[in-house]
Amino acid sequence: MFMTKIGVLGLQGAVREHIQSIEASGAEGVVIKRKEQLDDIDGLILPGGESTTMRRLIDKYDFFDELVKFGEQGKPIFGTCAGLILLANDIEGQDNAHLQLMDMKVARNAFGRQKDSFEASLTITGVADDFEAVFIRAPFVMEVGQGVEVLATYGDNIVAAKQGHYLCSAFHPELTDDHRITEYFVKMVEQSKKELAS
Amino acid sequence: MSKLGTDRVKRGMAEMQKGGVIMDVINAEQAKIAEEAGAVAVMALERVPSDIRAAGGVARMADPTIVEEVMNAVSIPVMAKARIGHIVEARVLEAMGVDYIDESEVLTPADEVYHLLKSDYTVPFVCGCRNIGEAARRIGEGASMLRTKGEPGTGNIVEAVRHMREVQTQIRQLVHMSKDEIMTFAKDHGAPFEVLLDIKENGRLPVVNFAAGGIATPADAALMMQLGADGVFVGSGIFKSDNPAKFARAIVEATTHYEDYELIAKVSKDLGTAMKGIEISTIAPEQRMQDRGW
Numbered sequence: 001m002f003m004t005k006i007g008v009l010g011l012q013g014a015v016r017e018h019i020q021s022i023e024a025s026g027a028e029g030v031v032i033k034r035k036e037q038l039d040d041i042d043g044l045i046l047p048g049g050e051s052t053t054m055r056r057l058i059d060k061y062d063f064f065d066e067l068v069k070f071g072e073q074g075k076p077i078f079g080t081c082a083g084l085i086l087l088a089n090d091i092e093g094q095d096n097a098h099l100q101l102m103d104m105k106v107a108r109n110a111f112g113r114q115k116d117s118f119e120a121s122l123t124i125t126g127v128a129d130d131f132e133a134v135f136i137r138a139p140f141v142m143e144v145g146q147g148v149e150v151l152a153t154y155g156d157n158i159v160a161a162k163q164g165h166y167l168c169s170a171f172h173p174e175l176t177d178d179h180r181i182t183e184y185f186v187k188m189v190e191q192s193k194k195e196l197a198s
Numbered sequence: 199m200s201k202l203g204t205d206r207v208k209r210g211m212a213e214m215q216k217g218g219v220i221m222d223v224i225n226a227e228q229a230k231i232a233e234e235a236g237a238v239a240v241m242a243l244e245r246v247p248s249d250i251r252a253a254g255g256v257a258r259m260a261d262p263t264i265v266e267e268v269m270n271a272v273s274i275p276v277m278a279k280a281r282i283g284h285i286v287e288a289r290v291l292e293a294m295g296v297d298y299i300d301e302s303e304v305l306t307p308a309d310e311v312y313h314l315l316k317s318d319y320t321v322p323f324v325c326g327c328r329n330i331g332e333a334a335r336r337i338g339e340g341a342s343m344l345r346t347k348g349e350p351g352t353g354n355i356v357e358a359v360r361h362m363r364e365v366q367t368q369i370r371q372l373v374h375m376s377k378d379e380i381m382t383f384a385k386d387h388g389a390p391f392e393v394l395l396d397i398k399e400n401g402r403l404p405v406v407n408f409a410a411g412g413i414a415t416p417a418d419a420a421l422m423m424q425l426g427a428d429g430v431f432v433g434s435g436i437f438k439s440d441n442p443a444k445f446a447r448a449i450v451e452a453t454t455h456y457e458d459y460e461l462i463a464k465v466s467k468d469l470g471t472a473m474k475g476i477e478i479s480t481i482a483p484e485q486r487m488q489d490r491g492w
Contacts, residue, residue: 006271011454012217012238033455049238055455056236081214094341114275115320118200119458134393135276136210137297155401175210 004190007032007041009175011057013049013082017174025183035066043076043189046083048136048172055080055098068099071101075191076165078185083167085139094143102163103145110157113144124152128180133159133171140170165192203320207341207452211298211322212343212406215239215429217421219450220408222246222433225264226271226479237448239275241431242268247304247351248434248473249410257305259287262294269295277324282491283309292321300324304350305491316340326410328361328488330368337405338390344403347488348411353475355412355421357488362409362425373400400403411488414467414472416452424454440470446481
């Protein structure tokens, strides 16, 4: 069997770190700069960065419909921080959401400005009970729809969730050497690859 | 238990800016144009570097009213500049909730011997560098992000190129040195030994390094990315051009796709006149901003 290929949307943000984390988790990492490349990969990570900037670049290069199609084909997507905002179908204080692939309402910069950014140890269901999570001007999930499974909370706020083949985190797993949540995503992709092939 | 202001949190913030453009703005209107064009952050200033250069006199931290106005106008991060060594300007900006502070040679230094001890602050700092010695000293003091100094406000890329090449060459030298040669290299460059060792072992700087100081066109921005910059700061270039919104979008696109020459050609069309540049040799030595910092 060919190695599982996971792309990282490479328009802006922490792309290299995600690639390293994918490779440390035993899959092949590919930087995705053009929409045609989406055909060659089994799963996709939407990295941390500035969500406003990423959305502008997604529109500019006609990525939008292709990303939605990618998800609707059943291929897994993992959004971290800005990527979580891109996946949500409702953003607090904004009329329009982005890809709208996950049934949840999110708040941007929900913990405050950069001086309020922090690290904390988290329990993530099915992943770890001592995950070192780095939150940077992070969003959180305010509420989720029925099909969404909450994987982690910090205080009263949801900071990791899963809906079928979609996974999201408000923190940045790529900024630490703890690859357990990326490994979890790689397993999701391997599973979906098997199912899509059969 | 949560921990604020750790290295990972401060350096990570800069990691999120990679591949992006940070633009100088002097009011809410410009900040919105920058955000709309796809800037990853804005630098709130009272005057852009070319105007600081033209005005002469002492350049200080911006009026907090301007910084606040910009912070209220956009949802992307807002940076602001403090004078080198000016502890109180930096603490004031931190108290205001600015996302990043630039301890900047563009402003008139407050201290001609010491820089800020940036590790003491919760807010992260970016500092300028021309070579590995400056880069390592700033990291040693706690800078979470670096940028080339270039020669600000000139619209002339030559100094930024010189500084980026210098830093990259010296990183390669370090990587190939044997460990017993590092201490003498540290002595020769006035660089902290531990920081150099870290650079040698990882093959790169431990923080993000952007290009700044003289970027005036989309091609300039792409050039700096090719030379190894993680992203670019554009100061006077955008809002001193004829059509700032279009210019800003073009710079963002050229930075994202810095190896796509057809695209750079396309976005460079009909941009109007770029800012008027200054030949470096015509600037008197005492007017060179890059020589500020120690």
